[in-house]
Amino acid sequence: MNFDELKEQWNKQSEDNFEVNPNLNHYKSVGNILVKLRKNIKFEFISWVCAMLFLIVLPNIELYKITGYVKVIYYFLLLQLGFGSMFYYKRFYYFYKSTKQFELLTSRENLLKLYYDLKFSIETYKMSSYLLIPQGLVMFFIFFSLGHAGEWLEKIYHFSDTWHNNPSFLVFIGLGLVVSLVFLIICLELMSYYYYGKFLKMIKSNIDALDEEL
Incomplete structure (x- = not known):
């Protein structure tokens, strides 16, 4: 085999190796x-760390007037909120670490694993957040009572007496809880979609496109 034949084979092999x-x-x-x-x-x-730091300091702000046993309830709910949030952030932490692995982008099977890992993380995020909604509602109640939380809790505890003497108060509290609940659910759904859900759909569309081309 002469030099020209060797050169031709080398060029052919190089073209094959660099095929896109x-x-x-x-x-x-x-x-x-x-x-x-x-x-x-x-x-x-x-953002979550900054929010938690603010919520820790908030009872000491004069405007909110969170004192006495209401302050104890507030910090107990905040502790639950912190631990509950760490549950889904732990899932996202593992997902965050795994996305730095180059191997994820080398095969369809790895992309599928990535897709289901993200899907499970989002479901954990939403499930944990929904379970924390009651704590969030009570904290909203304490925020906006502006120092009247203890008095309002007493009225709610003596529901029948309050209903006879001051039914408008219970209607006001009920409407406030409904509005707050709707607000929290809308915020949760929007955040989960725009931060994570829409990217899950993008990954799925790329996997579907790969399936069509195979």
Whole structure:
């Protein structure tokens, strides 16, 4: 075999090795999605830490007048809120670490694993958040009572007497709870979708496109 034949085989082999994978764009798209997801996870966690620090300090702000046994209830609820939140942030932490692995973008099977890991993390996020809604509602009640939480709790405890003497108060509290509940649910659904849910759909669409091209 002469030099020209060797050169021809080398060129042919080089062309074969550098052939572009037709599915590369889909893996690249998922890679870009993961970058955005990591930013969202980091941003939300930092926001959560700042919010928790504010809530710890809040009872000492004169405006809210949170004192006595109401202050004890407040911190007990805040403790539950903190531990409950850490449950789903633990899931996102593992997901965050796993997205830095390059191997995730090397096969369809790895993309499927990534998809279901994210889906499970989002479901954990929503489930934990819904379980924490009662604590959130009571904390809202304490915030906006502006020092009247103890008095209002007494009226609620003696429901029948309050209903006969001051029914408008119970109607006001009931409407406030309903509005607060709707507000919390809307915020939860919007946050879960715009921070994570829409990216889950993007990953799924790339997986579906890969299936069509196979």
